[in-house]
Each structure stands twice: as structure tokens, then as C-alpha cells.
């Protein structure tokens with residue numbers, strides 16, 4: 001068997017094609033690179049992604065096990081160090097020993113992969129609760145900052161929960177987004193994303209939630225460490241209850257409030273509770289950074 | 294009054310209720326409706342408040358006006374606090390608004406008694422109707438049945454809610470009489486009995502007709518206040534057990550009494566809530582529900598209270614050293630569960646993995662079994678991990694060290710994998 005470094009496109013299918021090559025060409029991959037390897041010390045070869053090859057490899061798992069394929073797919077979403085090499089080792093083990101290999105948690109590779117998958121699943125489970133949506137004209141939007149690529153695991157849950165809604169979840173870490181509308185969902189790469197400022201109703205709900213959150217705690221029982229262990233700080237960044245003040249103010253509302261200070265503007269600007277905060281005719285829009293001072 | 298102020302008052306008044314789980318039903322999404330009940334049986338925590346407790350439901354009162362005078366309660370009629378009431382529509386709208394933003398898994402609705410129990414329940418039912426029928430809400434609802442309300446209303450409430458609860462609050466009739474002059478034991482137990490009956494009948498009906506309306510599919514629970522009155526742990530635990538047996542309760546919650554008023558019959562205001570005691574009771578409750586223990590095994594007349602230094606299972610094990618050590622490669626599931634430090638997950642993992650290869654201490658560690666306490670009570674392939682002799686005097690210090698800071702985990706009971 002020849003030692004070799006594979007270059008591939010970084011996708012799960014691409015990885016399966018590498019597996020295919022290694023078995024058909026009798027090669028032993030010692031490294032995997034996404035795109036071009038910048039080091040030519042080793043023999044390297046680019047493996048194009050061929051759907052048929054990927055499929056063949058994936059199907060082969062099911063000859064003896066219903067769970068191995070799905071397990072690999074999940075493992076692919078994790079932050080397992082040296083993921084490709086580890087998974088390649090696992091596949092080898094699986095081909096050699098069959099499904100019993102997966103039960104042997106005392107094996108280094110098996111337990112490392114299992115642990116990584118458990119970590120992914122736990123993170124997804126926690127995020128099912130911690131994701132915070134905002135509403136923008138009927139569409140719900142959320143941002144998350146997970147360690148693992150959890151979107152595929154959140155998909156089923158949220159598509160069920162918000163069955164008749166349209167929503168999206170943006171994953172800042174991996175720059176991809178889950179979109180759902182008209183009962184269809186997709187996960188797509190998304191390089192840049194900036195959340196809109198909240199409208200009045202949205203801002204009001206944020207305030208209500210923050211108040212509820214602060215009120216429901218019993219002072220005599222305060223336990224910051226307990227809270228931290230159940231809800232590690234890394235989640236707080238995208239949770240409504242931990243945002244700073246300006247998160248709770250709609251720029252539209254702020255603009256209106258400011259302008260009502262000048263008596264002449266009273267008529268021009270409706271009261272803060274006017275429907276949707278739509279400015280009266282012939283007045284400049286009050287949203288944005290240029291709100292009257 | 295502004296909605297924000299109402300929410301503040303009515304959440305503040307509801308916060309002493311310990312129940313906050315959304316568990317026990319598994320209902321997928323439905324066309325035309327919003328929401329599902331959590332995809333796992335465990336329920337789903339949406340946040341944790343500064344006291345470390347899980348927030349999963351919007352926990353509020355319909356109103357904190359109350360005609361009763363329960364001595365321990367902030368909302369009792371003789372207490373001078375600001376009062377508020379949601380309109381049914383306000384509450385339904387707020388719930389949907391929170392639910393859509395994924396702040397919550399559903400609603401936990403309770404109430405002070407405004408006018409009469411029936412009047413109160415009617416208000417609650419109206420709110421839940423709007424939520425279920427108009428807003429097509431398919432998420433979780435936990436509703437409190439008000440003691441003394443008529444059976445028809447309890448039925449209606451059960452058809453709208455996933456879980457019902459009637460709070461016992463006082464662990465004995467004597468304390469009930471002194472501290473809740475307006476409530477009677479029978480007024481509390483009657484709806485409990487009714488709910489149990491209807492839940493059973495509903496299960497049969499559902500078995501016959503798939504589309505029969507469901508009645509409280511997540512069953513019923515109750516809560517007891519710990520530390521407001523003088524009952525022992527043993528008394529409380531035995532009461533819990535008989536409630537599980539007789540009323541098929543899904544959960545008994547314990548709420549460490551937080552002194553909110555000065556009253557001759559109650560602990561003084563500067564008393565700290567007995568959090569450790571509450572924690573021990575939850576641990577013991579766990580042992581009743583998932584580990585096959587009975588209350589009598591855990592506490593007896595000579596020792597009617599739990600040891601603050603040691604968890605109940607450890608205590609039990611120390612008193613039954615003749616049953617240890619246990620060989621992990623051969624012991625049956627029930628016995629594994631009785632080993633301090635081995636829980637349901639670990640025990641199951643051991644069963645699965647020992648079929649593949651015999652287990653030593655390293656393998657156990659890799660399986661994620663925490664050995665801190667367990668190692669004193671097990672053997673692997675006939676060998677012990679430690680030279681420590683099995684003498685209680687020597688074991689105790691090492692075990693209490695392993696149990697240090699149990700309160701860091703308080704709130705655990707609400708988040709655990711096994712909440713049913």
C-alpha cells in the first residue's frame with residue numbers, strides 16, 4: 001500500500017470518494033487537505049467528487065449496519081480533531097470487524113468519534129432551547145454561534161415547530177444558514193449576514209422577555225455557578241436576555257420619541273403606539289442612524 | 294396597567310412554584326398549527342435564571358388577586374402587594390409571541406382565587422381556549438386545577454392542557470389546617486382523584502378511537518413546600534410515594550420554603566431556604582421513580598431525615614455494605630443501579646458493553662462512568678480499585694468529599710434526562 005495525501009473539496013461526499021479511491025487504488029491516506037495542499041513533501045492527489053462513487057461507499061455501510069452511515073454523517077458535522085483521518089480509521093475498522101466494532105467504546109477511535117458525536121448532539125439539544133428568534137415583517141430570524149455544525153440537527157425540530165411560518169437560522173461560526181418557507185427547507189452557505197434592527201413590536205417583546213427572565217429568578221436562591229454550568233457563557237452572545245440596552249430599542253421608536261420632544265412635530269409623528277410606527281405622509285423616515293437629535 | 298407591569302407582577306407571584314418541565318408528551322407538529330411538544334421526552338430548557346433553575350415555560354398567574362389567606366403565600370388576601378390580572382386574550386397573545394421567538398416551550402398557568410374557584414378556572418379556560426383554538430397553539434400547556442372548582446371545569450381544563458397539577462403544598466393535614474384555613478385536604482385530593490380517573494379513561498378511549506380528544510396526556514403532578522412546617526423527610530417521602538402509587542402522579546415537586554412573610558406559625562424572615570434539604574429530597578424522589586427504591590428503605594423512624602453530607606443512595610449503600618462490592622461484569626441491572634455513582638445511563642452502557650468485552654476500571658472510565666464514588670462499591674473482573682477497606686468509618690470521609698458542593702447541581706431535577 002502506498003502512502004499518499006488526498007486533496008478534495010471538503011464535502012462529505014468528497015470524503016467518501018477519497019475512501020473509494022483508497023480502496024480501489026490500494027492507497028493509504030496519511031493526510032487530507034481541502035483544496036490544494038501547500039506542501040509537496042508527500043505524494044498528493046486531487047480526488048474529484050463523483051456522486052456515484054460516494055453513493056457506492058455510503059451504500060456499502062448498510063450491508064451490515066443501519067446505524068453506521070448516519071453515525072458517520074453526524075460525525076462529519078463535529079469538531080473532532082483530525083476528523084478525516086479518524087473517520088477513515090473508523091471506516092477501516094468497520095469494514096474489518098463489522099458493526100460490533102462500533103460497540104467497543106474502549107477502542108480509542110471509536111470512543112473519540114462517539115464522544116464528538118455526543119458533543120454535537122448535546123449542543124444541538126441545548127440550542128433547541130437557546131436559539132432566539134426575532135420577527136421581521138412576519139419572518140422569524142435567528143443567529144447562533146455553535147462549535148459544531150448543528151443546523152442539520154436543528155432542521156427537523158424547528159421546521160416542525162414553525163410548520164406554517166417562514167424562518168431562518170444563521171450559523172455565524174460556519175457561515176451557513178437554514179431557510180424554511182412554504183414547507184421547504186434548505187441549508188446554504190452564506191458568507192455575510194447582518195441582522196436587521198428590531199421594529200417596535202419586536203423590541204417590545206424583547207423587553208417583555210428580559211423582564212420575565214429577570215423576575216422569575218428567586219433572589220434567595222441565587223446560584224450563578226449553577227446557571228453557568230447548565231448554560232455556558234458561550235451561548236449567551238446570541239440570547240436576548242443577555243444583550244445590552246440598545247438591543248431592546250427599536251430605532252424607529254427611538255426616532256419618534258426624540259421627535260415628539262419638539263412640539264411642532266407632534267402632529268407629524270404619530271404617538272409611539274401608532275400602528276406599525278409608520279411615519280405620517282410627507283415626513284422623512286425616522287428609522288436609521290440619522291434620527292433627529 | 295401596562296402589559297409589562299402585569300407581567301412583572303404575575304411572574305413574580307408565580308416564581309415560587311418549582312414545576313417547570315415541559316415533559317411527558319411527544320406530539321409532533323400538526324398542519325395549520327404552531328408548535329410541537331419537545332421532540333425528546335426530556336423536555337427542553339430555554340434558559341436558566343440567575344438561581345440556576347431551568348426556564349422552559351412561561352410561568353405566570355392569571356391573577357394574583359386572591360380571596361384566600363394561606364399564611365405562607367405572597368398572594369394571600371391579607372398581604373399588601375400590588376395586584377394585577379391578565380385578560381385571557383392578553384395572556385394568549387403573550388404566550389404566542391414568546392413561543393414564536395423560541396423563548397419558551399409553552400405556558401404554565403396558575404392563579405390566585407379571584408371571586409370563587411369556579412370563576413378563576415373559567416378565566417383560565419377562556420385563555421387556554423383562545424390559545425388552542427384561535428391561535429392554533431400546539432405547544433405545551435401545564436395548568437393548575439384550583440382546589441374546590443367543579444368537576445366539569447376540571448374536565449374542560451384537562452382537555453386543553455397537557456399536564457394538570459393540584460398542589461398539596463402542606464405535607465400534612467395538621468399544617469394545612471393551621472396555615473391554609475380556607476383549604477381542606479379533600480378539596481385538594483378530590484380533583485387529583487378525578488384527574489387520575491379521567492386520564493385512565495382517556496387512555497382507553499384513545500386506544501379505541503385514535504381521534505378521541507386527549508385529556509392531560511402528560512398526566513398530573515403536585516408540589517409540596519419543604520421547611521414551612523415541621524414534617525420530617527421521612528414523612529414527606531412516604532407521602533410522595535403514596536401519591537405516586539395512588540394517584541399515578543408523574544412528578545412530585547419540592548419547593549424549599551422562601552420566607553416571604555413574618556408570621557408566628559412560620560420560620561422567621563431571615564431563615565435561608567433549605568436548599569440542601571430540597572436537593573436531598575429530589576435525589577430520593579429519583580430513587581423512588583427510576584431506581585426501584587421504596588421510601589421505607591431510605592429512611593426509618595430512628596433516622597427520619599437525610600444526612601446533609603451524603604446523598605441518599607450513598608447512605609443506603611453504607612447501611613447495606615453486606616450487598617457490596619458488586620461485580621460490574623455480572624451484576625444485574627437492578628443491582629448496578631444501586632451502586633452509588635452509577636445512574637441509569639451508566640448502568641445501561643455497562644450492560645451493552647460488557648457483552649462485547651469484559652470491563653475493567655479503564656474501560657468504565659472510557660464509557661463515561663464516574664468512578665469517584667462507585668469505585669468503593671464495585672469490582673471489575675473480581676478486583677477492587679482501591680485498598681480502602683469496606684468500613685463505614687473510613688468510607689464516609691472519602692464519600693462526602695466526593696459529594697462536595699451538591700448545590701451546584703440544584704435545579705438538576707428539572708433538567709435531567711429522565712424527567713417524565
Ligand code: SF4
Pocket residue numbers: 359360361362363366367368369370404405406
Ligand atoms: S389560594 Fe392560597 S396559595 Fe393560592 S394564591 Fe391564594 S393565598 Fe396563595
